[in-house]
Amino acid sequence: MISIEDYIRDIQDFPKMGVVFKDITPLLANHLAIERCLELLLEKVGDEKIDKVVGIESRGFFFGMLLAQKLNAGFVPIRKPGKLPYETHKEPYLLEYGMDVLEMHEDAIKKGERILIHDDVLATGGTARAACNLVKKCGGEIVQCNFIMQIDFLCGNEKLKSYDVASVLNY
Numbered sequence: 672m673i674s675i676e677d678y679i680r681d682i683q684d685f686p687k688m689g690v691v692f693k694d695i696t697p698l699l700a701n702h703l704a705i706e707r708c709l710e711l712l713l714e715k716v717g718d719e720k721i722d723k724v725v726g727i728e729s730r731g732f733f734f735g736m737l738l739a740q741k742l743n744a745g746f747v748p749i750r751k752p753g754k755l756p757y758e759t760h761k762e763p764y765l766l767e768y769g770m771d772v773l774e775m776h777e778d779a780i781k782k783g784e785r786i787l788i789h790d791d792v793l794a795t796g797g798t799a800r801a802a803c804n805l806v807k808k809c810g811g812e813i814v815q816c817n818f819i820m821q822i823d824f825l826c827g828n829e830k831l832k833s834y835d836v837a838s839v840l841n842y
């Protein structure tokens with residue numbers, strides 16, 4: 672059986688000095704690792720009915736789409752500023768290595784829809800919290816925030832206290 676940890680590599684001092692970057696490109700390059708990672712993410716979701724998977728640009732798009740397809744759900748992209756063509760809701764947020772804004776189309780989610788938020792990494796939680804706020808602006812019900820990995824010492828969980836948080840790997 673494949674261990675997906677073997678397909679995630681540490682890159683020291685990227686994108687800034689002092690940051691150990693968790694690189695998933697080896698995982699994306701191996702079809703068995705993709706299959707195993709998807710299976711583990713789906714186990715975290717369990718039997719929950721999901722209407723839409725929300726994936727966060729850019730690394731949340733890869734498995735976000737695969738999850739949506741397996742869960743018979745739609746996919747909604749959350750993007751960096753100025754990329755979405757229609758009217759958007761906007762949320763500023765702080766990153767482990769900077770500050771940015773996230774956007775989601777205003778009509779992407781209908782009130783009461785059951786939402787799975789997905790990203791590759793939960794670090795400080797700023798990105799995921801901004802994503803939750805965008806979903807709430809549309810009246811979506813957040814069923815789970817689901818990650819390939821969480822970096823425990825950055826305490827992202829603290830920013831997502833009111834949600835179910837599930838990660839396949841903990842570092």
Ligand SMILES: O=P(O)(O)OC[C@H]1O[C@H](OP(=O)(O)OP(=O)(O)O)[C@H](O)[C@@H]1O
Pocket residue numbers: 727728729730731765766767790791792793794795796797798799827
């Ligand atoms: O929990 P946080 O501290 O908010 O950090 C987690 C976010 O950081 C990374 O994205 P990044 O902004 O580097 O963008 P990318 O996916 O486009 O590379 C990662 O993919 C998460 O989205």
Ligand SMILES: Nc1ncnc2[nH]cnc12
Pocket residue numbers: 690691692693694767792794795822
């Ligand atoms: N250390 C890290 N590795 C990969 N993505 C990240 N996003 C925030 N911190 C990260």
